[in-house]
Amino acid sequence: MASGLRILVPVKRVIDYAIKPRINKAQTGVETAGVKHSLNPFDELSVEEAVRLRERKGPLKVDNILALSAGGPKCADTLRTAMAMGADRAFHIDVPDSNDGGLEPLTVAKTLRAVVEKENINLVLLGKQAIDGDQGQTGQMLAGLLGWPQATQASKVDVKDDQGTVEITHEVDGGVETLKAKLPLVITTDLRLNEPRYASLPNIMKAKKKPLEKKTLADFGVEDKKRLKTLKVTEPPTRQGGGKVEDVDGLIGKLKELGAL
Amino acid sequence: MVFAARTSVLRAARAQFTPTRAAFAFNQSALARLLSTLAVLEQRDGKLQGSSVSAIAAALKLGGPVTAFVAGAGVKATSAAEAAKYKGVEKVVAVESEAYEKGLPENYAPLLVENIKKGEYTHIIAGHGAFGKSLLPRVAALLDVQQVSDITAIESEDTFVRPIYAGNAILTVQSTDPIKVITVRGTAFQDAEPTGGSASVTDGADPNAPAQTEWVSEELSKSERPDLATASRVVSGGRGLKSKEEFDRIMVPLADSLGAAIGASRAAVDSGFADNSLQVGQTGKNVAPQLYLSVGISGAIQHLAGMKDSKVIAAINKDADAPIFQVADVGLVGDLFEKVPELAEKVKSA
Numbered sequence: 001m002a003s004g005l006r007i008l009v010p011v012k013r014v015i016d017y018a019i020k021p022r023i024n025k026a027q028t029g030v031e032t033a034g035v036k037h038s039l040n041p042f043d044e045l046s047v048e049e050a051v052r053l054r055e056r057k058g059p060l061k062v063d064n065i066l067a068l069s070a071g072g073p074k075c076a077d078t079l080r081t082a083m084a085m086g087a088d089r090a091f092h093i094d095v096p097d098s099n100d101g102g103l104e105p106l107t108v109a110k111t112l113r114a115v116v117e118k119e120n121i122n123l124v125l126l127g128k129q130a131i132d133g134d135q136g137q138t139g140q141m142l143a144g145l146l147g148w149p150q151a152t153q154a155s156k157v158d159v160k161d162d163q164g165t166v167e168i169t170h171e172v173d174g175g176v177e178t179l180k181a182k183l184p185l186v187i188t189t190d191l192r193l194n195e196p197r198y199a200s201l202p203n204i205m206k207a208k209k210k211p212l213e214k215k216t217l218a219d220f221g222v223e224d225k226k227r228l229k230t231l232k233v234t235e236p237p238t239r240q241g242g243g244k245v246e247d248v249d250g251l252i253g254k255l256k257e258l259g260a261l
Numbered sequence: 262m263v264f265a266a267r268t269s270v271l272r273a274a275r276a277q278f279t280p281t282r283a284a285f286a287f288n289q290s291a292l293a294r295l296l297s298t299l300a301v302l303e304q305r306d307g308k309l310q311g312s313s314v315s316a317i318a319a320a321l322k323l324g325g326p327v328t329a330f331v332a333g334a335g336v337k338a339t340s341a342a343e344a345a346k347y348k349g350v351e352k353v354v355a356v357e358s359e360a361y362e363k364g365l366p367e368n369y370a371p372l373l374v375e376n377i378k379k380g381e382y383t384h385i386i387a388g389h390g391a392f393g394k395s396l397l398p399r400v401a402a403l404l405d406v407q408q409v410s411d412i413t414a415i416e417s418e419d420t421f422v423r424p425i426y427a428g429n430a431i432l433t434v435q436s437t438d439p440i441k442v443i444t445v446r447g448t449a450f451q452d453a454e455p456t457g458g459s460a461s462v463t464d465g466a467d468p469n470a471p472a473q474t475e476w477v478s479e480e481l482s483k484s485e486r487p488d489l490a491t492a493s494r495v496v497s498g499g500r501g502l503k504s505k506e507e508f509d510r511i512m513v514p515l516a517d518s519l520g521a522a523i524g525a526s527r528a529a530v531d532s533g534f535a536d537n538s539l540q541v542g543q544t545g546k547n548v549a550p551q552l553y554l555s556v557g558i559s560g561a562i563q564h565l566a567g568m569k570d571s572k573v574i575a576a577i578n579k580d581a582d583a584p585i586f587q588v589a590d591v592g593l594v595g596d597l598f599e600k601v602p603e604l605a606e607k608v609k610s611a
Binding site: 015104105106136137138139143153175181182230239245249258 | 310311312363365366367370390391392394395396397398399400401402403405406407408409410411420423424425426427428429430431432433434435436437438473474475476477478479480481482490494527531536537538543544551552562563569572573574575577581586587588589590591592593594595600603604607608611
């Protein structure tokens with residue numbers, strides 16, 4: 001059916017995974033100003049997989065890889081990173097920065113649906129979750145809205161033939177499961193899918209020349225409607241480290257004392 | 262006279278307040294009366310899976326009648342009957358069809374939506390396992406509602422608590438959607454009783470939505486050990502174990518001596534020491550056992566996210582400055598290749 005793969009890779013700018021987030025004084029959210037941000041690790045995997053699909057020269061050629069991000073002006077950096085890794089072009093959907101976690105997954109999914117329809121996309125690769133909100137919903141919601149098949153937490157993606165049959169191995173509780181589906185398709189990526197490349201300096205330079213279009217939610221007929229209201233954000237209860245023991249007997253004694261043995 | 266005038270003013274003032282209060286009270290009771298929860302249960306080969314317990318437990322916490330939902334091949338005699346025995350479950354809706362046996366979201370989501378509309382449920386709950394995670398957001402989108410994922414507590418019928426940022430922040434969130442679609446963290450809701458109930462089992466609606474994906478195969482790691490997500494004791498190994506051979510040589514006897522499930526850090530999984538399904542952390546499993554014993558794990562925030570709700574945390578690591586010691590109730594600094602076999606031996610002979 002498909003002459004080639006037209007891939008959409010939505011990416012999110014999040015607080016860097018190595019940084020311990022701090023909660024703001026008003027308990028309304030997490031402090032984001034002046035904190036190092038980067039591309040959501042799972043989205044790196046999906047960009048990488050899109051680029052590998054092109055390099056693998058499978059039965060279906062990759063026509064185009066479109067990266068997309070919704071958020072404040074700094075999302076452009078995230079999109080440049082995606083393009084330096086190999087995406088061909090990018091959409092930046094301008095949404096004012098806010099402290100309330102940004103767009104809700106349903107809103108993002110609705111936006112992506114409109115993009116898919118306008119840009120004639122037949123494969124969407126998303127990360128399985130963003131490491132800030134930890135919701136893990138957007139891909140499944142998009143598949144539902146489009147009425148497309150979905151494969152979540154993929155650890156292997158294999159395009160079988162030029163008819164657009166794709167075999168996906170994905171992680172389930174207690175092991176893996178393999179599914180077969182036809183394009184168009186939504187896939188969410190898991191850690192084991194691949195090892196993302198580093199963007200090389202020449203590619204970073206080249207990425208600056210690739211087209212990055214600025215869009216708004218209104219361009220896609222979507223409203224930023226909030227269904228969930230943040231009542232408060234608090235610190236998790238802190239654990240008190242209990243100190244150390246000298247030897248194995250001490251360890252066993254302490255565990256008995258704590259009622260764990 | 263003055264006194265009487267004052268009381269009448271007071272009364273007038275009160276009268277102004279009373280209608281709102283009455284309306285509010287009515288609203289509350291109307292909500293309580295109309296609140297009705299569907300617990301979506303995962304089944305495999307006729308047996309309810311671990312995530313189902315948390316769905317039932319959370320549904321019971323909401324108050325209001327609880328209906329359980331099961332679909333798959335010949336489920337009425339098996340998993341639906343099992344669900345009917347849970348204390349507090351009023352009704353079980355079962356759909357018997359081979360088409361839903363593998364829980365594929367493409368046809369399972371329309372099936373659920375059909376039954377949700379028919380039953381007029383206000384709350385839809387599933388466990389936050391692979392089944393619930395892939396199915397429920399699709400259902401939420403079809404219902405045009407914003408799901409609340411991986412909740413750890415219920416404050417009221419519309420207010421829920423969930424960890425964000427790998428558990429480094431706790432969010433209390435209020436849903437304004439007419440139907441609340443929720444996944445729950447298994448370790449936070451474990452107290453459903455699998456006996457004492459006698460719910461009726463009825464047939465659900467089957468819209469016969471086409472299956473868009475074909476199930477090809479699965480590879481599940483077979484294990485006699487307790488299930489990692491629900492085990493009361495977990496021993497977990499990290500990069501410090503150096504190889505798969507050493508991981509098995511050191512961790513298996515330790516797990517055996519304690520009757521514990523085996524877990525692993527991402528580093529150990531990525532290096533091939535242990536299977537992916539054993540990963541504990543933000544992107545793996547969340548565990549909250551009575552005892553979590555970490556061996557050769559430094560304690561990165563992504564790992565802590567998956568285990569810091571454990572009752573007692575013990576750590577063995579040769580690096581005295583490893584972050585794991587900041588959360589461990591008891592720590593032992595030493596060479597794990599020496600200390601762990603000694604520990605296993607002493608526990609066994611005790």
